Amino acid sequence: MFFCGSWKRRRKGDALAKLIVIGAGAAGMMAAGQAASAGLDVLLLEKMSRPGNKIRISGKGRCNLTNASPLHDFISHFNREGRFLHQPFSYFFVDELMKFFTELGLPLVRERGDRIFPASGRAGDVVETLQQWLDSVGVELRHQAIVEQIRTGQGNVTGVRCNGETLPCTRIILAAGGASYPVTGSSGDGFRLAASVGHTVAALRPALVPLVVDDPTVRAMAGLDLKNVGLRIYIDGKRRASDFGEVGFTRFGIGGPIILTHSRMIVDALRTTKEVTVSLDLKPALDETKLDNRLQRDLHARRDESIESVLRGLLPREMVATCLNYCAVDARKSARLINGRERMRLRRLLKDFRIDITGHRPLAEAIVTAGGIPPAEINPRTMESTRVKGLYLCGELLDIDGDTGGYNLQAAFSTGWLAGRSAAAA
Ligand SMILES: Cc1cc2nc3c(=O)[nH]c(=O)nc-3n(C[C@H](O)[C@H](O)[C@H](O)COP(=O)(O)OP(=O)(O)OC[C@H]3O[C@@H](n4cnc5c(N)ncnc54)[C@H](O)[C@@H]3O)c2cc1C
Numbered sequence: 240m241f242f243c244g245s246w247k248r249r250r251k252g253d254a255l256a257k258l259i260v261i262g263a264g265a266a267g268m269m270a271a272g273q274a275a276s277a278g279l280d281v282l283l284l285e286k287m288s289r290p291g292n293k294i295r296i297s298g299k300g301r302c303n304l305t306n307a308s309p310l311h312d313f314i315s316h317f318n319r320e321g322r323f324l325h326q327p328f329s330y331f332f333v334d335e336l337m338k339f340f341t342e343l344g345l346p347l348v349r350e351r352g353d354r355i356f357p358a359s360g361r362a363g364d365v366v367e368t369l370q371q372w373l374d375s376v377g378v379e380l381r382h383q384a385i386v387e388q389i390r391t392g393q394g395n396v397t398g399v400r401c402n403g404e405t406l407p408c409t410r411i412i413l414a415a416g417g418a419s420y421p422v423t424g425s426s427g428d429g430f431r432l433a434a435s436v437g438h439t440v441a442a443l444r445p446a447l448v449p450l451v452v453d454d455p456t457v458r459a460m461a462g463l464d465l466k467n468v469g470l471r472i473y474i475d476g477k478r479r480a481s482d483f484g485e486v487g488f489t490r491f492g493i494g495g496p497i498i499l500t501h502s503r504m505i506v507d508a509l510r511t512t513k514e515v516t517v518s519l520d521l522k523p524a525l526d527e528t529k530l531d532n533r534l535q536r537d538l539h540a541r542r543d544e545s546i547e548s549v550l551r552g553l554l555p556r557e558m559v560a561t562c563l564n565y566c567a568v569d570a571r572k573s574a575r576l577i578n579g580r581e582r583m584r585l586r587r588l589l590k591d592f593r594i595d596i597t598g599h600r601p602l603a604e605a606i607v608t609a610g611g612i613p614p615a616e617i618n619p620r621t622m623e624s625t626r627v628k629g630l631y632l633c634g635e636l637l638d639i640d641g642d643t644g645g646y647n648l649q650a651a652f653s654t655g656w657l658a659g660r661s662a663a664a665a
């Protein structure tokens with residue numbers, strides 16, 4: 240009486256064990272397909288009207304599937320808990336993931352920074368490939384199926400409550416994702432479901448999130464992207480990190496790849512009311528002496544122009560007014576009248592453009608969720624919960640978050656792969 244549709248029909252008269260997978264994202268689809276390939280009868284429940292919504296928007300619609308960097312480097316792109324991934328990666332890592340997709344007919348390309356994308360440049364192709372594979376291995380995918388409860392009895396899973404209906408099963412894979420970009424469907428249900436059966440949930444925070452700056456002169460540069468800048472991060476006045484790459488100004492403050500990469504640390508610092516300042520080196524290829532020589536040359540060669548006009552040769556147009564404002568130099572002043580002190584202020588600013596960070600954008604706007612189910616509560620060889628027998632957890636739900644560059648999807652696919660295989664072998 241609890242069954243409906245083909246799930247009910249397939250159950251009749253067969254002796255297959257029943258697995259329910261909650262969430263058809265990267266982890267859940269991989270888990271469901273692996274378990275079905277190994278012979279399990281699998282029902283994949285997805286609360287949205289189609290699977291893989293987050294994959295579809297990943298990599299700016301191009302889906303950066305993984306990263307071809309070596310294992311030790313790959314793991315260094317995660318928070319401390321990323322060490323847990325050694326085990327899942329020992330079974331299913333970058334080569335295996337690439338082989339998996341190419342064998343399913345999705346050619347891949349390697350781009351700058353060893354990032355791997357579908358050759359078509361379309362994230363939707365990744366989802367379609369996975370969907371066709373799920374069909375071919377006999378997974379039943381049910382849409383608009385919201386799991387409200389995990390049922391247990393005597394320390395084992397016994398079923399789920401979904402859209403008010405009870406669906407019994409002997410194994411469950413919880414792959415409901417994190418809590419960022421809730422419009423994609425991952426709105427934190429997985430944490431509530433896991434907590435309800437005895438798991439702890441480490442404080443949820445945004446990771447890979449843009450930062451907020453109150454200074455209107457910084458916000459006025461919204462839309463400007465700076466490539467090849469040096470970045471230094473100061474927390475309570477102490478230098479805590481440095482990097483090199485791309486920074487972008489937004490209408491709230493700053494973002495861009497290298498800011499996102501360090502945002503986890505910055506968010507944690509702001510949460511403990513520490514002062515955070517970032518310093519941009521706008522001319523990283525020139526040391527102070529070379530930069531000073533360049534400034535002197537430019538000021539002399541263009542002595543009849545305004546300082547504003549001279550600086551346009553050194554900086555993006557959108558930054559010139561802000562820089563002159565910070566240095567207290569009149570934009571209309573003739574280059575020939577710029578004195579040594581003003582030149583020194585300009586030089587310092589170009590090497591050390593300081594921005595005070597006053598906050599961060601909310602979790603809903605983060606690329607990944609930091610916090611979640613501690614890996615210590617999961618068996619790394621199987622992804623099975625140490626709290627409830629027959630329950631497996633995988634994907635972003637875990638307290639593991641990585642940098643941009645394909646790390647998070649690989650973690651979701653690898654932990655999903657292991658959960659699916661283990662559930663089938665149990
Ligand atoms: C804008 C953006 C760009 C990104 N780009 C990249 C990238 O290029 N490369 C990269 O590696 N990572 C990227 N990421 C991160 C990556 O997409 C995620 O870490 C990864 O998709 C997580 O996979 P998952 O399967 O764990 O969770 P999700 O993909 O979030 O899937 C969880 C699924 O569970 C479903 N669900 C939730 N609750 C329930 C419920 N109660 N009942 C039933 N179903 C439920 C959800 O609807 C969802 O479909 C990006 C993230 C964002 C937001």
